[in-house]
Amino acid sequence: MGGPLLTVTEVGKHFGGIVALDGVSLVVQAGAIHGLIGPNGAGKTTLFNVLTGMYAASSGTVSFAGQTLHGMKPHQVLGLGLARTFQNIRLFANMTALENVMVGRHARTRAGVWGAVYRGQGTRAEEVAIRGRAGELLDLVGIAAQRRTLAKHLAYGDQRRLEIARALATEPLALALDEPAAGMNPVERQELIRLIRRLRDELALTVLLIEHDVQLVMGLCDRITVLDFGLKIAEGTPSEVRSDPLVIAAYLGSEVV
Numbered sequence: 704m705g706g707p708l709l710t711v712t713e714v715g716k717h718f719g720g721i722v723a724l725d726g727v728s729l730v731v732q733a734g735a736i737h738g739l740i741g742p743n744g745a746g747k748t749t750l751f752n753v754l755t756g757m758y759a760a761s762s763g764t765v766s767f768a769g770q771t772l773h774g775m776k777p778h779q780v781l782g783l784g785l786a787r788t789f790q791n792i793r794l795f796a797n798m799t800a801l802e803n804v805m806v807g808r809h810a811r812t813r814a815g816v817w818g819a820v821y822r823g824q825g826t827r828a829e830e831v832a833i834r835g836r837a838g839e840l841l842d843l844v845g846i847a848a849q850r851r852t853l854a855k856h857l858a859y860g861d862q863r864r865l866e867i868a869r870a871l872a873t874e875p876l877a878l879a880l881d882e883p884a885a886g887m888n889p890v891e892r893q894e895l896i897r898l899i900r901r902l903r904d905e906l907a908l909t910v911l912l913i914e915h916d917v918q919l920v921m922g923l924c925d926r927i928t929v930l931d932f933g934l935k936i937a938e939g940t941p942s943e944v945r946s947d948p949l950v951i952a953a954y955l956g957s958e959v960v
Contacts, residue, residue, distance in 0.1 A: 705733035708877055708909050709754070709785070714763035716749055716933075723749040725933040726763065731877070736903055736910045738924035738941075740917060742953055745930040747913045748790055751879055754911075755787050756780040768876060784876030788866045788883060790913075796855035800846060800865050803854055804837035807872030840868040844898060860891040864898070871902070877909040878902065884916050892916065896923050917954070921945060929953065 709731040716724040724746045731737045739747050752758040754765055756777040765772045767785050775783075795803050841847045844864040849857055854865060863883055870878055880899075884892050896919065902908045914920050920927060921941040929937040929950050937947040944950055 707731070708733040708768060709911065710764075710766045711750070711754070712764045712766075714750070714753060714765060715761045716746075716753055716758060717761045723933050724753070724760075727930065727933070727935050728763075729928045729935065729938065731909060731911055732926075733876075733909050734903065734907065735925045736899065736912065736923055738920040738927040739911060739913045739930065740915075740920055740927060741930035741936075744932070745953075746933040747930055748881055749933075750930070751787060751881055751911075751913060754780075755785060755879065781873055781875075784874070785879065786870040786873045786875035786877070787879035788863075788870055788881055790881040790885065792862050792866055794854040794862060794866060794869070797853060799851050799853055800841060800857065800861075800868075801834070801837050801850040803865055804840050804868045804872050805833050807869035808833045808836065837868075837872060840871050841865075843871070843901070844868045845894070859886050860888075860894075863887065863895070867898070867902075871906070875908065877911060879911045879913075881913045882915060883912070884914055884919055892919055895919075899923060 707730045711727060711729045713726045713728055714724055715722070715726055727746070727750060739750065741747055749758065753760050756772065756775050756779065767780070767783055770783060772780055795806065798806070838847065838850060841850050844867055846861050846864050849861060854862060857865060867880070867883065884895055887895060899910055903910055912920065912924065924941060927939065927941055927944045928935060929944060931953045936949040936953060937944055
């Protein structure tokens with residue numbers, strides 16, 4: 704693993720009188736698979752929304768790849784190389800799997816409005832390249848055979864994979880996955896674990912992962928941060944977090960195994 708890629712320093716987020724995040728700090732090393740866990744309402748997705756520009760932090764700072772993200776919009780954060788998926792799948796239901804991934808390439812395309820209108824040689828060549836790369840990414844996540852299937856007709860697990868492929872189309876440095884295993888059966892979860900490891904190893908991606916499946920997180924992540932009621936209550940290796948008394952208490956008094 705390299706040096707710090709994502710640094711969160713004393714980040715707070717308030718919604719009126721509700722404190723969703725209270726001085727959260729963490730560092731994600733380049734090349735790491737870093738887990739973010741905690742009970743429902745702990746602030747995990749809120750933190751993701753702050754990191755990716757969907758929410759403005761009420762306090763604190765976030766830096767990514769050496770740049771401060773303060774005031775940046777989601778497309779600007781994406782342009783720096785921080786892509787994400789969502790807890791509730793957000794695909795273009797009436798577009799094919801291939802088209803969904805091609806849309807993801809928009810963040811890296813050069814053809815503007817006039818290029819789209821006049822469709823010169825450069826624009827056509829870029830479209831061919833986009834289509835080819837989209838096909839490669841569908842193959843990488845294991846659903847190349849479904850390339851012409853409408854997103855709404857894909858099995859749930861394949862929709863999750865498609866959302867990952869679309870995020871990969873933006874050529875990210877880091878991928879923030881919000882509950883990617885939600886709704887998956889045990890076989891699909893194991894396939895997801897293998898996929899995330901491949902993304903880290905073959906694409907040199909850094910992965911930040913929110914997941915309720917604690918066993919999945921413990922078996923996959925290099926380091927884990929634990930939130931509870933907007934506070935960071937623990938951080939460390941899986942073995943350190945597993946035995947932390949505050950973590951055990953946060954999970955209703957039963958040891959995390």
